[in-house]
Amino acid sequence: EIVLTQSPGTLSLSPGERATLSCRASQSVSSRYLAWYQQKPGQGPRLLIYGTSSRATGIPDRFSGSASGTDFTLTISRLEPEDFAVYYCQQYGSSPLYTFGQGTKLEIK
């Protein structure tokens, strides 16, 4: 099973700052099959990034994704008030077919 480890567990920042969220895979993950989601309380997750670096429809360009080996990164260039939420990475392809990271909570400092 591929384990995705997200860090930090909680990130405290202010609006306008840059956020860098990490997702490390325990084994190789195809860049085609790594995605990032945002979840707010009481809601289902919202797809932000798929294929490591492609933005889903309607996602602002302040959200970007990148990778280096088994390390994947979600960057939010300038935080807006609505960006404070929990973020999950997800991989497809290894049994179980889908696994998620444990999440990073982005909170207002």
Next chain:
Amino acid sequence: QVQLQESGPGLVKPSGTLSLTCAVSTDSISRSNWWSWVRQPPGKGLEWIGEIYHSGSTNYNPSLKSRVTISVDKSKSQLSLKLSSVTAADTAVYFCARTGEYSYAYGYWGQGTLVTVSS
């Protein structure tokens, strides 16, 4: 815009069977997409339960496989989940979701429904 809406009993007794449905609107459940169930225990992360293709092919999480059945009712345009022999560890918000336009990422999610396992 694809809409997914989960429904079912909010309370299930231990050792019983959890049964949920997901109504699919503004989309065809017969299209070439995988339809999935994902759950989230209160205050915790997301766990993939399994998926079904419109043809009826299924894939399940090995940790739940012996207790899970996912099915599709095309006439009702809905997806179903059955989880047997439930315990308190199965208490969670259950989501249905769909892949498709974004490779194997879930572009569409329901709002989720909370199921509590308790006597």
